[in-house]
Amino acid sequence: MIATDTLIDDLTQLSDLDFSKRRLDPTSERCIEITLEATGVRKRLPAAVLHHYDQRISRGKRGAARMRNTTCGGCNLALPSGQLADLRHAGADLQLCCNCSIYLLPSLPPVVDPDAAPVVAKPAAKKVAVKKPRKAKAKDETVLAPQEESDADAEAEIEADAEVEVEAENEAAAETSPPAEKDAEGEKSSLEKE
Secondary structure (H helix, E strand, C coil), rough: CCCHHHHHHHHHHHHHHHHHHHHHHCHHHHHHHHHHHHHHHHHHHHHHHHHHHHHHHHHHCEEEEEEECEEEECCCEECCHHHHHHCCCCCCCCCCCCCCCEECCCCCCCCCCCCCCCCCCCCCCCCCCCCCCCCCCCCCCCCHHHHHHHHHHHHHHHHHHHHHHHHHHHHHHHHHHCCHHHHHHHHHHHHHHC
């Protein structure tokens, strides 16, 4: 049995070769070199892995893709947390995406430049809601002076509040009227009619 790390490395190399071969003219020298190199890599892979890989390639899809964060590089869908935990283990088996059945290759480690200064993340600034001033409603077509505008605004707000209070009182009075009296009156009127 081939070690999983070697299997993943060979599958990664084969996938990269197939991807670079797609861009080239089939009769070019570089394409022939890549084909020969891919044939050498294919000999090292097990038949079952190669069969699944070739089926995907024959359908015009990629045979293997790298993970990006927690998503599959083939279908860009999130992987289940259980599968991600399996992939994080050092001796993990070769995994297939549960959504698109592509071979999952580990993501590349981030490239760290030793000369670069460490990046410190700054905390995000808190967003503060800003209230916009209300527009004044003028009763007349004439333009009022600033003091008169504020007086007119205050009077308009008082009138609006008074109207709201009156409506609330009317609704409360309608709700609190006893329904028994209405029924009693309704029964009396029906008896009187007979």
